[in-house]
Amino acid sequence: MSEIFDTVIGLEVHAELLTNSKVFCTCSAEFGGDPNTHICPACTGQPGALPVINHRAVEFAVKAGLAFDCEINRYSRFDRKNYFYPDLPKAYQISQLDLPLCINGKVELSTGTVVRLNRIHLEEDAGKLTHDDYNGESLADYNRCSVPLIEIVTEPDIKSAEEAAEFVAKLGQYLKYLGVCDAKMQEGSIRADVNISLKRKGDEKLGERAEIKNLNSMKAITRAIKFEEERQAEIILSGGTVEQETRRFDDNQGRTKPMRNKENANDYRYFPEPDILAVTFTDEDIEKIRATIPALPKERKEKYINEYKISENDAEVLTSEKYISDFFDDTVAIYPEYKNVANLFLTEIMRRVKETESEEIPFSPEDFAEVVKMADKNTVNRNDAKDIIRTMFEEGGKPMEIAKAKNYLVVEDNAAIADFVEAMLDEKAELLEQYFAGKQNIFGFFMGQATKGLQGKATPRSIKEYLETAIEKRKNK
Amino acid sequence: MKTIKELRGMLDKKEVSSVELTKEYLDRADSLNGEVNAYITISRDEALDEAERADKKIAEGGALPLTGIPLAVKDNICIEGVRTTCASKMLENFKPIYNATAIEKLNEQGAVYLGKTNMDEFAMGGSSQTSYFGGPKNPYDTERVPGGSSGGSAAAVAADMCAAALGSDTGGSIRQPSSFCGVTGLKPTYGTVSRYGLIAFASSLDQIGPIANSAEDCGIILNAIAGRDRHDQTSRDTGVSDYTSLIGESVKGKKIAMPKEFFGEGIDDEVKESVFAAAKFFEENGAELVEVSIPTLKYAVSSYYLLACAEASSNLARYDGVKYGYRTEDAESFDELIKRSRYEGFGREVKRRILLGTYALSSGYYDAYYKKAMAVRQQFIKEHKSIFEKCDVMLTPTAPTVAYKCDENIDDPVKMYLADICTVTSNMVGIPTVSTPCGYDKNGMPIGVSISANHFEDAKVIQFADCFEKQFSKQAARI
Secondary structure, X not given: OOOOEEEEEEEEEEEEOOOOEOOOOOOEOOOOOOOOOOOOXXXXXOOOOOXXXXXXXXXXHHHHHHHOOOEEOOXXXXXXXXXXXXXXXXXXXXXXXXXXXXXXXXXXOOOXXXXXXXXXXEEEXXXXXXEEOOOOEEEEEOOOOOOEEEEEEEOOOEOOHHHHHHHHHHHHHHHHHXXXXXXXXXXXXXXXXXXXXXXXXXXXXXXXXXXXXXXXXXXXXXXXXXXXXXXXXXXXXXXXXXXXXXXXXXXXXXXXXXXXXXXXXXXXXOXXXXXXXXXXXXXXXXXXXXXXXXXXXXXXXXXXXXXXXXXXXXXXXXXXXXXXXXXXXHHHHHOOOHHHXXXXXXXXXXXXXXXXXXXXXXXXXXXXXXXXXXXXXXXXXXXXXHHHHXXXXXXXXXXXXXXXXXXXXXXXXXXXXXXXXXXHHXXXXXXXXXXXXXXXXXXXXXXXXXXXXXXXXXXXXXXXXXXXXXXXXHHHO | OOOHHHHHHHHHOOOOOHHHHHHHHHHHHHHHHHHHOOEEEEOHHHHHHHHHHHHHHHHOOOOOOOOOOEEEEEOOXXXXXXXXXXXXXXXXXXXXXXXXXXXXXXXXXXXXEEEEEOOOHHHOOOOOOOOOOOOOOEOOEOOEOOOOOOHHHHHHHHOOOOOEEEEEEOOOOOHHHXXXXXXXXXXXXXXXXXXXXEOOOOOOOOEEEEEEOOHHHHHHHHHHHXXXXXXXXXXXXXXXXXXXXXXXXXXXXXXXXXXHHHHOOOOOHHHHHHHHHHHHHHHHOOOEEEEEOOHHHHHHHHHHHHHHHHHHHHHHHHOOOOOOOOOOOOOOOHHHHHHHHHHHHOOHHHHHHHHHHHHHHOOOOOHXXXXXXXXXXXXXXXXXXXXXXXXXXXXXXXXXXXXXXXXXXXXXXXXXXXXXXXXXXXXXXXXXXXXXXXXXXXXXXXXXXXXXXXXXXXXXXXXXXXXXXXXXXXXXXXX
């Protein structure tokens, strides 16, 4: 198929902002809660109630805009989008049409594709409906009403399902870095609408597009796009024309289905929201917000590769999430053995945080730095160091205390080495003869015996040193 | 008929208690309401409770200007737990779960609420006859309308069924009924009084204001209800601490703008005469009359109705039968539920305006209607700005006619709309305007004169109205 057609995709991604309160009232914006417990006259559309803008939400949206290289409109306005639905108590959504907060940004993908952002605007979420078929009722929960959302709208620059998925993942990663969205797709913090059309290779003109609404997992995004590519290709190849329509994705059946066509499209009758004043910024305001943006993955990754000499793959993993990268940075700030820190981090910490999904490392960078150092300096064996990390994860405690309690500390007891090695060589005189006769692997046997017998009293290196000299001496005798 | 100022003196001197006063007003309201229909709800028990609390406050020496003063409140201003209908079947049994900010502020003063006053349904009209509860009548002639949409409030003040009242004004809804009922009504500068809890008609035009027996009383009430409110972003801290502070200052040397378009065709001769006489009074007191022009006035009514209805179509969309208010029975689907609830719950005029506004905002028509009307609004702001650069206040008739018979005009919406010509620009520009009685026609019906000033100069219009009132002999309503 891809030999005949190019896929053209534009996305509209909705991301819920992590503000404490809602965007147009002071109710809690927290996810969940008993139905209709985070509500007030304003967010339930009581007669006479008015919206009041949450400036924190504005700041978050601008932060996102700056992170994606957007221009920030110095004068921005809100508009009403009017439509009737039981989850929308005012029967209009306060959104932004002509003058959104942010315009003209971009996101680069690993494929080299640069996805241009048309805009990022701020708006309010709607409530949630639950249909009780048994009693023939629909129940409305308005907790989510007026939770702040940003809508990120791309130009049709995305060329495949994989690129779309990477784009959404990258948005989520950046928004999380910024601390403006938790990016939990399973809780609906990020939802995407996909606009997709096909055009014959070499053609300039775009085909008619279908819009697939409200995709709430990576899997749904890729599956829906792949299904649409096939559906539209079949229509075109069989001589038909793709209809401009809105579709939804049925997760169970793995296919998209029509919702409404162009004729039945809503006329939202947008007009300027008279209850909310225009939002204006000075250059100084914008710089203040910019100053709150942390170093972003791209910058960190480059630093890890170029300055820390960490491989690209490892750098990718270490910058996947801000808390991970922050922890790593804090550790190497204390103990700048970048590669050693990275190695233990990747094998011992990454595996566990991925298992628990807790996004919390239960010990400090100081503690971790100490463990890496202990392993590097042979204060403990490398395997024991790993066990110390495991213990810190599972039971807590400080590295040195754990090492002591578990008897992991290596003490260089030269007398003990001498006693043990000399006794061993006396006892195994026959083997030593065989070694002298050329059986090289017998050295390994001696090493093994000694390391085992001297556990906790000597490092392998000093054992090896003593063993080599002792054997040499006996040979020359 | 006593002013708030007079009642305050009586209460403070213990010549009368708030409970006694409240009872008097309640009794009069009860006995006259059958005829005047000024109130949709009279809340006797609550009023007497509030009066009792007020008496305690007075006894403790903590009386504020409105403590114990019996007021009426237009039925589109929310009082927690008190039925607030907007004179609509849609909200026939609706009880708000919160107080409007203006009510909260009056509560802080310990004011007493006698009840909720009749009005045009959702404040849409100039006669109050679109009320679902039957139209209120004019206390000067009960065959005539009290004006609208705050007709119940104006009639209640004129008939002495309350000491003063709150109204709301979107295109003249405080001033025109005040003019029709021979009382004083003030539309404050947009943003002076919080709109939180005022059931919205057209958000960019709506403003709560007082209707009272004097301009000074209007100032006393405005002192209580004005101020920036964290619940209303469009509310402002006006920096004025006392709206009555200019009262008594001379008008000598002040310039009064007389826009010629307000004295042309369509204005009754008797109205013109009275208003000119009022202008003459100011001239005799040393003010200078300056003829000015508002050339855009011919577009005032059409652009006002486009904007007001556009906003209304959105503001009234929330009445869908889902959350509160009227819900149709046995709807099979959500679409049917909302269509039928709205069809059955709204009256004709409300539906007409929702349709007009929906049309004006529809794709393909937005530029021709809404956008153009916004441009006219900008032009009005410019023209008024240049007037107030030269002049202190502007003087105009409040309405082209006196109150008409209840069966006149009602069936001709365009004629009704055109009658708003004298009042709508004040809302479009956002400036303060007060209407005060300036004469009576051959039938004894009151005529009002309007005085406007620049934004946030509410104290100035109160000063001018007070100056006129002090020499004007009012004729009490016949009822």
